Amino acid sequence: MLESLKKMFSGNEGDMPVSTGSKPDISREKSAELYEKAKNYFPGGVNSPVRAFKSVYGTPLFIQKGDGCFVWDADGNQFIDFCGSWGPLILGHNHPKVRDKVTEVMQNGMSFGAPTALENELAELIIKNNKFVEKIRFTSSGTEAVMSAIRLARGYTGKDKIIKFEGCYHGHTDSLLVKAGSGLVTFGETSSAGVPKSFAQETIVIPLNDKDAIKAAFEQFKDEVAAVIIEGIPANNGLLMQDVEYIKYLENICKENKALLIFDEVITGFRLGFEGAAAHYGVKPDIVTYGKIIGGGLPVGMYGASAEIMGHISPDGGVYQAGTLSGNPVAMAAGIAQLTELLRSGFYKELNNKASEFAESIQRFATARNYKLKVFHVGSIFWLAFTDKDKIQSADDIDPTSMEKFKVLHRELLNRGIYIGPSGYEVGFVSAAHTKIELEKAKRAILESLDVVFRNK
Numbered sequence: 146m147l148e149s150l151k152k153m154f155s156g157n158e159g160d161m162p163v164s165t166g167s168k169p170d171i172s173r174e175k176s177a178e179l180y181e182k183a184k185n186y187f188p189g190g191v192n193s194p195v196r197a198f199k200s201v202y203g204t205p206l207f208i209q210k211g212d213g214c215f216v217w218d219a220d221g222n223q224f225i226d227f228c229g230s231w232g233p234l235i236l237g238h239n240h241p242k243v244r245d246k247v248t249e250v251m252q253n254g255m256s257f258g259a260p261t262a263l264e265n266e267l268a269e270l271i272i273k274n275n276k277f278v279e280k281i282r283f284t285s286s287g288t289e290a291v292m293s294a295i296r297l298a299r300g301y302t303g304k305d306k307i308i309k310f311e312g313c314y315h316g317h318t319d320s321l322l323v324k325a326g327s328g329l330v331t332f333g334e335t336s337s338a339g340v341p342k343s344f345a346q347e348t349i350v351i352p353l354n355d356k357d358a359i360k361a362a363f364e365q366f367k368d369e370v371a372a373v374i375i376e377g378i379p380a381n382n383g384l385l386m387q388d389v390e391y392i393k394y395l396e397n398i399c400k401e402n403k404a405l406l407i408f409d410e411v412i413t414g415f416r417l418g419f420e421g422a423a424a425h426y427g428v429k430p431d432i433v434t435y436g437k438i439i440g441g442g443l444p445v446g447m448y449g450a451s452a453e454i455m456g457h458i459s460p461d462g463g464v465y466q467a468g469t470l471s472g473n474p475v476a477m478a479a480g481i482a483q484l485t486e487l488l489r490s491g492f493y494k495e496l497n498n499k500a501s502e503f504a505e506s507i508q509r510f511a512t513a514r515n516y517k518l519k520v521f522h523v524g525s526i527f528w529l530a531f532t533d534k535d536k537i538q539s540a541d542d543i544d545p546t547s548m549e550k551f552k553v554l555h556r557e558l559l560n561r562g563i564y565i566g567p568s569g570y571e572v573g574f575v576s577a578a579h580t581k582i583e584l585e586k587a588k589r590a591i592l593e594s595l596d597v598v599f600r601n602k
């Protein structure tokens with residue numbers, strides 16, 4: 146055991162012993178019982194669809210508590226967690242600084258519907274350390290931030306059409322719940338019942354990483370496009386890394402056509418670095434949206450831009466946007482505590498190094514074993530893709546049949562105490578709370594599970 150651990154550190158993952166095979170299922174009785182109950186109350190038993198475990202084996206685990214990089218379910222099983230509440234928990238679960246600040250602020254009441262000093266404090270933390278926003282507005286979710294950013298872009302430019310990319314998710318706002326039809330440049334087809342066709346007609350959907358497509362879209366809809374919206378780095382449908390040059394091309398073509406470039410950084414904001422994907426690429430989007438990490442685990446979203454663009458938001462300007470709980474003091478407190486930690490010098494360097502070492506060691510193992518697996522990663526985000534392609538840059542590059550392998554991987558990982566998002570299209574997150582020891586344990590579990598996945602290849 147020790148000998149093989151040493152080998153792992155030295156990078157000879159190919160020499161790892163072959164696993165003992167599939168592990169027996171952990172006890173999931175209490176979770177299953179809770180799920181049966183929940184189905185009486187909520188559609189599919191959940192309050193957000195992917196939680197329902199529809200793409201993997203078994204029923205959802207009901208989580209009872211989290212601490213550091215661990216979560217415990219209702220049956221008392223302990224897991225090393227790489228879901229991190231889908232991204233917000235960059236410091237890990239229940240970080241003492243966040244918990245203490247929230248507890249302190251809560252003593253004064255939960256909500257006032259009037260300004261508080263805490264909003265100024267979080268805004269100052271962000272604006273002082275982020276060259277992409279001069280003025281901001283807090284919302285209560287990422288969806289709301291994106292919805293408002295779209296309205297702002299339309300109000301500011303006086304144009305209606307939006308260009309979005311197949312494979313990018315921007316929350317569940319009507320005009321963005323659209324998918325590509327057939328053809329290079331298409332009007333969106335609604336991807337949800339209840340979204341009027343006429344709304345989807347205002348959204349043009351094109352493939353990622355394709356200059357001809359965006360060029361054709363701007364030619365076809367000349368002077369009609371208010372904004373192009375893209376995820377900082379698309380991370381909701383696999384991790385679709387874009388070339389810097391392509392993103393710069395987007396920036397330029399937007400300028401030429403007087404359309405705004407919206408960076409939806411709800412995942413990548415404060416994740417790749419304090420200034421998100423915009424700084425990572427070295428481009429300057431016109432509007433950025435944040436969510437997830439910004440609230441330290443409580444519901445916060447934000448959109449921001451230059452003072453000039455933000456001047457169009459009500460009450461200064463004519464674009465209406467509001468929120469009863471926007472800037473909620475308890476949520477602001479969590480954001481302040483979390484973002485303060487992120488600003489410590491060396492924070493991102495240490496986290497990102499740890500995460501890339503983790504991802505690359507899994508890759509070395511898979512390569513040595515000739516397994517059809519690629520571990521795509523950036524910052525502390527990683528994605529396990531069952532493919533032999535060196536690059537996956539658009540939604541079309543993903544082979545849907547590879548998800549069968551993910552199902553097996555997911556079951557094997559749960560049975561070895563590793564929790565990851567219950568879909569092969571979801572990325573994983575390494576947090577600052579994952580120590581080298583836990584990453585080694587997780588790596589070993591992943592390697593063993595891969596042996597099971599590929600046993601009959």
Ligand SMILES: *Cc1c(COP(=O)(O)O)cnc(C)c1O
Pocket residue numbers: 286287288289291314315316317376381409410411412436437446
């Ligand atoms: C999660 C996410 C959203 C939606 O945020 P919610 O807080 O779930 O409404 C929007 N855009 C991106 C890129 C996201 O990852």
